[in-house]
Amino acid sequence: MYNPNKVTESIREYHGELTEIRRDIHQNPEHAYKEHRTAALVVDRLKAYGVDEVHTGIGGTGVVAVVRGKLGESRAAVGLRADMDCLAMNEETSVLWKSKNGGFMHACGHDGHTTMLLGAMKYLAKSRNFAGTVYGVFQPAEEGAAGAKAMIDDGLFVRFPMKAIYGLHNAPWVPLGKMAVRNGAMMAAADQFEVVIEGKGGHGGMPQFVCDPIVTASHVITALQTIASRNVDPADSAVVSVCAIEGGKMTTYNVVPREVKMVGTIRTYRTETQATVFARMQQIVETTAAAFGAKGTITLRKGYPATVNHPREAALSAEVGREVFGHDNVITEIFPNTGGEDFAFFLQAIPGAYIWVGIQSETSFGLHHPCYDFDDRIIPTGAGLLAAIAEKELSQ
Numbered sequence: 001m002y003n004p005n006k007v008t009e010s011i012r013e014y015h016g017e018l019t020e021i022r023r024d025i026h027q028n029p030e031h032a033y034k035e036h037r038t039a040a041l042v043v044d045r046l047k048a049y050g051v052d053e054v055h056t057g058i059g060g061t062g063v064v065a066v067v068r069g070k071l072g073e074s075r076a077a078v079g080l081r082a083d084m085d086c087l088a089m090n091e092e093t094s095v096l097w098k099s100k101n102g103g104f105m106h107a108c109g110h111d112g113h114t115t116m117l118l119g120a121m122k123y124l125a126k127s128r129n130f131a132g133t134v135y136g137v138f139q140p141a142e143e144g145a146a147g148a149k150a151m152i153d154d155g156l157f158v159r160f161p162m163k164a165i166y167g168l169h170n171a172p173w174v175p176l177g178k179m180a181v182r183n184g185a186m187m188a189a190a191d192q193f194e195v196v197i198e199g200k201g202g203h204g205g206m207p208q209f210v211c212d213p214i215v216t217a218s219h220v221i222t223a224l225q226t227i228a229s230r231n232v233d234p235a236d237s238a239v240v241s242v243c244a245i246e247g248g249k250m251t252t253y254n255v256v257p258r259e260v261k262m263v264g265t266i267r268t269y270r271t272e273t274q275a276t277v278f279a280r281m282q283q284i285v286e287t288t289a290a291a292f293g294a295k296g297t298i299t300l301r302k303g304y305p306a307t308v309n310h311p312r313e314a315a316l317s318a319e320v321g322r323e324v325f326g327h328d329n330v331i332t333e334i335f336p337n338t339g340g341e342d343f344a345f346f347l348q349a350i351p352g353a354y355i356w357v358g359i360q361s362e363t364s365f366g367l368h369h370p371c372y373d374f375d376d377r378i379i380p381t382g383a384g385l386l387a388a389i390a391e392k393e394l395s396q
């Protein structure tokens with residue numbers, strides 16, 4: 001009964017229609033929690049496809065579609081997720097479906113993810129070749145504003161209990177025609193820090209009367225480099241990047257400022273490593289500053305947690321993927337990526353897997369690049385993968 005190839009072949013029949021939807025969403029990008037037109041388009045399509053129920057306004061602009069299978073009674077359910085939001089940046093492509101909203105752009109391919117989930121839901125609503133319920137989860141605000149968490153906080157898993165959730169992201173670092181999934185971390189925890197070094201300002205020509213926050217900050221920055229190299233297990237990894245530094249004036253040549261500020265990002269894959277990095281950063285900032293007679297303070301802000309796949313669901317994704325993409329086209333030996341992803345919140349709440357679908361070709365640009373455009377060629381396989389995973393999870 002369950003045949004992933006057939007699923008993809010059926011969805012291939014809507015490739016033209018889905019490509020139009022994708023380009024329509026691309027042309028009308030909407031930012032975090034403002035995905036009103038996109039959500040309305042999703043609802044309109046879902047109703048036309050004949051899904052059983054459509055729920056709106058979950059976690060802001062989130063939408064959940066419900067499709068029940070025809071293969072007998074079952075209380076089992078799975079979720080398939082897509083993100084709907086765009087980025088606040090200017091598009092520099094020359095495609096006909098270029099963004100009409102100046103300053104906003106689908107530079108991460110969420111237009112494609114939304115479209116592929118629509119394709120999967122259309123197929124599932126038509127075939128209903130499974131036992132149980134499939135929830136199509138269309139989330140807002142993936143880019144930095146934690147739309148996944150907003151949906152969970154709004155009762156997503158209470159109102160729609162599911163045994164597992166799956167999501168995919170197009171990946172310019174995976175070749176077109178292939179997919180990648182691994183057990184464990186796929187994406188990193190992305191945290192922020194802010195450091196203030198407070199010294200005593202004064203005459204640049206009379207250093208004996210000042211406590212120089214610039215020299216102190218330089219030592220702090222150098223010492224921070226030792227966290228990844230000296231405190232983290234070489235088989236694990238961490239990133240500590242100072243990304244901005246501010247102190248003094250570029251027009252003043254003889255004044256030592258009183259204060260230097262810097263901000264940056266931290267990436268880790270494991271909570272233990274995250275705790276180590278946080279503790280070492282605090283120690284380095286405070287004690288290095290103290291060694292120079294200055295005062296160092298650090299504020300650490302947790303962002304998205306690491307996106308960590310569950311073993312069973314990662315294996316199931318790879319198994320289904322081998323049918324959809326071909327036996328040699330599923331990569332499981334791949335390094336996690338140091339980007340952040342709020343699918344992490346779903347994977348902290350329930351089992352599931354996050355999958356990369358390759359778009360790397362001679363013409364592809366990186367995610368968040370002003371010339372990036374989603375590759376419509378992956379619509380049938382991406383949608384097919386999601387639908388086939390649901391069928392596999394809910395097969396009798």
Ligand SMILES: [Zn+2]
Pocket residue numbers: 107108143367368
């Ligand atoms: Zn992104």
Ligand SMILES: [Zn+2]
Pocket residue numbers: 108109110142169
């Ligand atoms: Zn993205």
